[in-house]
Amino acid sequence: MNALQQSIALGPLGFSLGQVLIMVAFGMALLAGTLIGRRHRTPVADTLFTLLLLSLAGARLLFVARYWSSYDDMMSILDIRDGGFDPIGGLVVGLAYALWLMWRLPAQRVPLAGALLTGALTWGLIAGPLVLLEGSARPIPDTSLATLGGNPTELPSLAAAEGQPMVVNLWATWCPPCIREMPVFEQAQKEIDDITFVFVNQGESAQHVNRFLTEHSLELDNVLLDSTNALGEVTGSMAMPTTLFYDADGRLSNTHFGELSRATLHSGLERLR
Structure with a gap:
């Protein structure tokens, strides 16, 4: 029996399951933010994209700080193809920016909060069961x-x-x-x-x-x-x-x-x- 799919290939492009989950969760957050923002006449799409980029930057910076001695130069630090991101850094930066925005721009509080809640619930509902499945013992395959x-x-x-x-x-x-x-x-x-x-x-x-x-x-x-x-x-x-x-x-x-x-x-x- 095949294991849980961990990556998918689309022609020359490949995506890990985690990357796909991030895209799905962000897509749902963007949809919710757009719909709620229309009702409150406050668009939040640009805010969500900025939030995503800052979170990724925070995750990268913390990872680089942890493994600074393993990077040779600035180009290797900027080369994010190695997938070096620390989720804690991204979470801290993202939450800090979101809270600052909701304090600074009261009009965005409801649509932004709704978008973030939707994204978090989407991630949890999908990632939760997958983590439980992946948590079970998976021995080394005896493939010939x-x-x-x-x-x-x-x-x-x-x-x-x-x-x-x-x-x-x-x-x-x-x-x-x-x-x-x-x-x-x-x-x-x-x-x-x-x-x-x-x-x-x-x-x-x-x-x-x-x-x-x-x-x-x-x-x-x-x-x-x-x-x-x-x-x-x-x-x-x-x-x-x-x-x-x-x-x-x-x-x-x-x-x-x-x-x-x-x-x-x-x-x-x-x-x-």
Whole structure:
């Protein structure tokens, strides 16, 4: 049976489940704010977009502050493709701005409050059951894989042999974000010996993968092949790259969709420890 869908792919674009939930909740908040605003003759659409942007900025700033040493320069800090956001920072900034607006602009209090309540309820009604489902034990899948040498293998057997937490990266040679994050994984695999890193290629041949590794001068251990994309289906990860973090007991601890930086990898590894 396939797992709960964690990401969706629309052509070249991919979205995580969390990103989709944010878009749905914001859409409902925008709709509610528009309808209530019309009744009170006070538009709040621009306010909601500003609130969203400030919340994202707050979430990014707090994440960067927490993992400052993992960023090399200003460009890497501004590159939000790594998904480095701290929800607490976003919540604090968003609530502070909303409360300031409702104090400063009394006319917007009702439509803005209605919009925020609608968005929060939408998020809660959808995310709540999903969190309960995801909270159940999700062991490492026993999907049939193969080594680059053609030998059959499975993730549980590799995890049992290593006896430590495991990070499983689903990738492909045609995926630009996968290529950009590979040096980060290569460095981590060399420096961290209490975590097992596994790289499961999706749908490509051993010859193609070997040529890719040679062309990019990558030295990676535990590169495996999933010729039928079965692991992506069974884990609900339909867009790449996706990184799965399993604890020492073989239970899924965290999932990161999209490109990883040193900071976001560090964040994921902290949960395993």
